[in-house]
Amino acid sequence: MIEHTPSKQATEKKYTWRELQREVEATVGAMEARWIVETVSGLRGAELFTSHDESAPVGAAARIEAMVLRRAAGEPLQYVLGDWEFLGIDVFVDPRVLIPRPETEVTAQVAIESAAALGARRGLPVRRGRGPWAVAPSEFTVVDLGTGSGAIALALAAELPDAEVWATDVSEDALAVARANVAGAGSIATRIRLAHGDWFGALPDHLRGRVRVAVANPPYIAAHEAESLPPEVADHEPRLALVSGPTGLEAIERITREAPEWLEPEGVLVVEIAPHQSDAAAEIARSAGFAQARVERDLTARDRVLVARVSCCSLGGVPWKS
Secondary structure: OOOOOOOHHHHHOOOEHHHHHHHHHHHHOHHHHHHHHHHHHOOOOHHHHHOOOOEOOOOHHHHHHHHHHHHHOOOOHHHHHOEEEEOOEEEEOOOOOOOOOHHHHHHHHHHHHHHHHOOOOOOOOOOOOOOOOOOOOOOEEEEEEOOOOOHHHHHHHHHOOOEEEEEEEOOHHHHHHHHHHHHOOHHHHHHEEEEEOOHHHHOOHHHOOOEEEEEEOOOOEEOOOHHHOOHHHHOOOOHHHOEEEOOOOHHHHHHHHHHHHOEEEEEEEEEEOOHHHHHHHHHHHHHOOOOEEEEEEOOOOOEEEEEEEOOOOOEOOEOOOO
């Protein structure tokens, strides 16, 4: 992050929100200017439009100027803003964690759909007892391996009201970010457990053989591929969460190899991969003992999500999609 002392003009001149937005547009473009001004003003969409000619408070121009300079220097917009939306959930992000991407939204959706295909209920939790924190007891377990910001874990907890969600990460820094996001998540936070450790190794032993769905967005970039990453990624996002090793398959292979002993007899493993890894990832799953494996595509029609199932049998009359 660039340290920046606000200019005299930014600290002394009075601006309207419209004037600030126009000045920012000249540097970062209209869309990013709107996001920056919305973040500083606290006004969203129509609220900002109807308040365009109101005077911005003292300090707003200086904060915006600092954010624009960080963005112009190449820092990712999501870090500059401090949060990003993931499947309708606002997630706090900073350089300790990966930025949530549309591809990972697909990964989370596939995990949620896999749980639903195994009989999980989707929707709002059934409240029991007294008070806003009283919810129905969890009926099954899902796991988010390498949770980072906690985005996938939050999405699982929000969409699967009967699930206990375990989120693991080997990085204490990442878990600090996830912990902050879970703390601000309201009642679903009571069903999310954070654990420090490497993949399945972070889980308590009593979960062995009891996980219905395990999902991971592991590092899957090969060391030699890291050299071609855009500077916005390579210079700012955590390398530990990006680069797996010489082949890019190291984390995928380890997670897939360990998964069968943690999953229920008809449990499902969901892993985000690079498009060129689809054949290798599916073969790794079969070699690890999974009865079936397939790869789902992302929003740009590229192979993106490995889905492997322990058993070939259907549950509750729901067929396995081939």
